[in-house]
Amino acid sequence: MKYSIAVEYKGPPPAYHLPHAAPVDGIPVSAEVSHVPSFDTPSLSVISQPMSELKSLSSSSAIAFDRSNCSGRTTVSPTSVIAFDNEAGESNGVSESSCELSSKHSRESSNSMLRNSKESLDFNDSDYASSRVSFSKNNNEPIATFNMDADDCEPVEPVKKESIRKGKKGSCYRCLKGNRLTEKEACLVCDAKYCGNCVLRGMGSMPEGRKCVGCIGYPINESKRGSLGKCSRMLKRLLNRLEVRQVMKAESLCEVNQLPPNCVCVNGNPLSFEELVTLQNCSNPPKKLKPGNYWYDKVSGFWGKEGQKPCSIISPHLNVGGPIKPDASNGNTQVFINGREITKVELRMLQLAGVQCAGNPHFWVNEDGSYQEEGQKNTRGYIWGKAGTKLVCVFLSLPVPSKYSTSCGFLSSNVVTRTVPDYVEHGIVHKFLLVGYSGSGTSTIFKQAKILYKNTPFSEDERGNIKLTIQINVYAYLGILLEGRERFEEESLGNLKKSQSLLYTTGSSPKLGSKTIYSIGTRLKAFSDWLLKTMVSGKLDAIFPAATCEYAPLIEELWNDSAIKATYERRNEIEMLPSVASYFLERAVQILKTDYEPSDLDILYAEGVTSSNGLASVEFSFPQSAPEETGDTADLHDSLARYELITIHARGLGENCKWLEMFEDVGLVIFCVSLSDYNQFSTDGNGCLTNKMILSRKLFETIVTHPTFEQMDFLLILNKLDEFEEKIEHVPLTQCDWFSDFHPGKTCMCPR
Ligand SMILES: Nc1nc2c(ncn2[C@@H]2O[C@H](COP(=O)(O)OP(=O)(O)OP(=O)(O)O)[C@@H](O)[C@H]2O)c(=O)[nH]1
Numbered sequence: 001m002k003y004s005i006a007v008e009y010k011g012p013p014p015a016y017h018l019p020h021a022a023p024v025d026g027i028p029v030s031a032e033v034s035h036v037p038s039f040d041t042p043s044l045s046v047i048s049q050p051m052s053e054l055k056s057l058s059s060s061s062a063i064a065f066d067r068s069n070c071s072g073r074t075t076v077s078p079t080s081v082i083a084f085d086n087e088a089g090e091s092n093g094v095s096e097s098s099c100e101l102s103s104k105h106s107r108e109s110s111n112s113m114l115r116n117s118k119e120s121l122d123f124n125d126s127d128y129a130s131s132r133v134s135f136s137k138n139n140n141e142p143i144a145t146f147n148m149d150a151d152d153c154e155p156v157e158p159v160k161k162e163s164i165r166k167g168k169k170g171s172c173y174r175c176l177k178g179n180r181l182t183e184k185e186a187c188l189v190c191d192a193k194y195c196g197n198c199v200l201r202g203m204g205s206m207p208e209g210r211k212c213v214g215c216i217g218y219p220i221n222e223s224k225r226g227s228l229g230k231c232s233r234m235l236k237r238l239l240n241r242l243e244v245r246q247v248m249k250a251e252s253l254c255e256v257n258q259l260p261p262n263c264v265c266v267n268g269n270p271l272s273f274e275e276l277v278t279l280q281n282c283s284n285p286p287k288k289l290k291p292g293n294y295w296y297d298k299v300s301g302f303w304g305k306e307g308q309k310p311c312s313i314i315s316p317h318l319n320v321g322g323p324i325k326p327d328a329s330n331g332n333t334q335v336f337i338n339g340r341e342i343t344k345v346e347l348r349m350l351q352l353a354g355v356q357c358a359g360n361p362h363f364w365v366n367e368d369g370s371y372q373e374e375g376q377k378n379t380r381g382y383i384w385g386k387a388g389t390k391l392v393c394v395f396l397s398l399p400v401p402s403k404y405s406t407s408c409g410f411l412s413s414n415v416v417t418r419t420v421p422d423y424v425e426h427g428i429v430h431k432f433l434l435v436g437y438s439g440s441g442t443s444t445i446f447k448q449a450k451i452l453y454k455n456t457p458f459s460e461d462e463r464g465n466i467k468l469t470i471q472i473n474v475y476a477y478l479g480i481l482l483e484g485r486e487r488f489e490e491e492s493l494g495n496l497k498k499s500q501s502l503l504y505t506t507g508s509s510p511k512l513g514s515k516t517i518y519s520i521g522t523r524l525k526a527f528s529d530w531l532l533k534t535m536v537s538g539k540l541d542a543i544f545p546a547a548t549c550e551y552a553p554l555i556e557e558l559w560n561d562s563a564i565k566a567t568y569e570r571r572n573e574i575e576m577l578p579s580v581a582s583y584f585l586e587r588a589v590q591i592l593k594t595d596y597e598p599s600d601l602d603i604l605y606a607e608g609v610t611s612s613n614g615l616a617s618v619e620f621s622f623p624q625s626a627p628e629e630t631g632d633t634a635d636l637h638d639s640l641a642r643y644e645l646i647t648i649h650a651r652g653l654g655e656n657c658k659w660l661e662m663f664e665d666v667g668l669v670i671f672c673v674s675l676s677d678y679n680q681f682s683t684d685g686n687g688c689l690t691n692k693m694i695l696s697r698k699l700f701e702t703i704v705t706h707p708t709f710e711q712m713d714f715l716l717i718l719n720k721l722d723e724f725e726e727k728i729e730h731v732p733l734t735q736c737d738w739f740s741d742f743h744p745g746k747t748c749m750c751p752r
Pocket residue numbers: 051058059060436437438439440441442443444445578580604605606607608614649719720721722723
């Protein structure tokens with residue numbers, strides 16, 4: 001394809017970067033079962049998601065049980081070895097090329113160029129030596145042309161305006177005061193950050209939303225598209241409601257902030273303006289469309305990022321982009337759907353949906369999910385026909401058709417809707433029970449469900465209490481750290497004494513010292529003694545929040561003290577310090593301030609946020625427009641169905657789980673196991689030290705064999721995959737008796 005751009009020189013040149021490639025965001029996750037010995041559950045599926053992403057439940061894998069096919073349920077022994085293939089995809093956002101160009105174009109022309117590649121634009125051509133763009137000058141009118149090879153399509157990224165930082169890192173761009181902890185508002189174009197005192201001066205009346213006055217008229221930085229129209233707390237404080245509404249509306253709707261069409265490449269072709277309009281205005285458009293390369297199966301409506309599994313099902317038969325390529329999603333299964341080789345996870349889904357995939361078939365799949373083999377006339381079945389397929393898709397992070405998929409689509413087809421499982425039908429509240437052994441991560445999953453699916457996940461009051469819990473936790477972590485410091489100091493002093501007595505015997509004159517790198521001054525020592533005493537007496541929460549104000553200044557001094565730094569370096573040797581402590585300790589000074597407000601991520605990581613017996617429930621529907629960064633899949637859930645997620649701590653179930661009867665009306669039990677527990681120990685009901693993985697299995701067996709749950713579906717989530725991945729490198733699985741006969745031979749356990 002060949003494009004021409006007329007170039008016209010005007011005005012002084014602002015500096016721009018021309019990004020040459022737009023990596024699609026999201027993390028490609030594929031899962032592969034490399035070795036499944038003696039797992040007596042016939043239907044097995046695996047999902048894997050990183051904890052760092054709010055959209056994921058947690059770093060976890062899941063095994064879905066299809067109870068109907070499962071014989072010998074009571075002797076479930078998941079000794080399967082699962083290898084995960086978490087190929088890290090390209091990082092989120094937009095990667096920039098080294099090619100920087102000086103542009104002299106006026107703002108207007110820059111904007112219109114982004115919407116239509118034929119419009120005029122001006123370049124300083126000398127900067128293009130190494131780029132893919134070539135120039136020629138004709139009658140003093142420079143013409144830039146560039147070739148777009150359809151096989152090697154790179155969407156044209158919008159030019160970016162970069163901010164110039166004057167002050168030190170983290171300071172406000174205007175007054176140059178503050179540090180990285182100071183609350184700031186960022187410009188959507190150049191990312192200049194302003195403190196609360198400067199934001200209104202720096203951004204003026206914000207006719208295009210949060211942009212510096214000098215950036216008005218410029219397109220936004222695409223990595224910030226997700227935050228368009230989402231007001232920050234700072235702005236809410238500075239402006240009144242009406243002003244906030246106006247600014248946010250302008251930010252979302254003004255022309256210059258809209259997505260430029262040629263930044264979106266579909267099946268190898270950059271879109272034209274008309275194509276983008278078609279795509280965005282169809283009955284079921286891709287959600288949160290960003291610049292990047294996508295593939296689109298026009299027959300079935302499957303849509304995905306180039307080289308990745310499908311992420312949504314959009315309206316079929318749209319006249320956008322080129323024809324789909326066989327390697328569009330980088331599949332390697334030799335099974336094809338509408339000309340595209342599908343990925344392993346899709347193959348897994350097809351198998352679970354009962355589709356015969358032996359013999360490397362080429363399927364023809366229609367928008368209603370009906371499928372036939374290429375060259376044959378008869379419909380072989382419906383992908384969505386089997387009960388549970390949609391749920392499997394949800395857990396494999398594969399898209400399911402939404403009710404908007406097609407007017408004649410599967411949801412309006414009686415044949416198919418009859419087979420949709422109960423828990424996705426409208427009207428009823430579908431209850432899920434979430435349980436697991438202590439520390440398996442159930443609270444985290446529960447909080448994530450709230451954050452993802454509730455409009456107001458936590459009330460003001462709840463946030464206030466959570467803030468207090470986090471602050472108390474931080475003092476507790478500090479206490480544990482200070483305890484570690486004392487131990488390290490004693491050890492060091494002991495070693496010092498030993499070496500000094502050695503010097504004595506060898507005749508050197510020793511100089512007795514009582515200080516080590518772990519020693520602290522008297523002021524901090526007094527605080528340390530007080531904190532440790534308070535912790536021992538169990539009164540830590542009784543003296544807060546008063547202590548927060550009183551002792552906060554000391555924390556900064558403490559945190560900067562070299563002895564504490566040396567102790568923190570050795571935090572891995574302090575068994576009592578949970579791994580999550582680092583997340584909070586590194587921001588201890590900020591967190592212990594009175595004006596600290598916990599972010600959703602803080603709440604997610606915080607310990608002790610759910611009630612002590614762990615009984616809690618949350619009712620939700622999947623939002624039509626999912627919260628930020630949840631990806632496209634979540635958007636496709638049925639937004640009318642209502643769900644209730646109930647969680648209870650294992651100890652809240654009583655002896656032999658007698659209280660399980662209370663949950664007889666749940667439709668699915670989600671059981672959570674921490675994969676990294678295989679070398680951890682805890683005391684069982686008789687006070688015997690037992691491997692935690694085995695304790696987890698016992699609990700699972702008790703629940704799965706409980707008479708109340710005879711007909712219940714179970715979903716097993718293998719959680720803390722990230723910790724497991726790290727641990728398995730140096731701690732053998734055989735440390736757990738359950739896996740003592742595990743000898744992987746040449747099979748690689750490691751996912752990468
Ligand atoms: N690394 C890692 N940590 C996790 C993951 N999920 C949860 N955690 C952490 O594990 C700890 C225990 O998680 P919780 O969600 O409180 O687990 P729980 O089952 O409710 O535990 P209890 O309330 O102690 O019974 C917390 O510190 C979490 O932050 C995960 O996927 N990866």
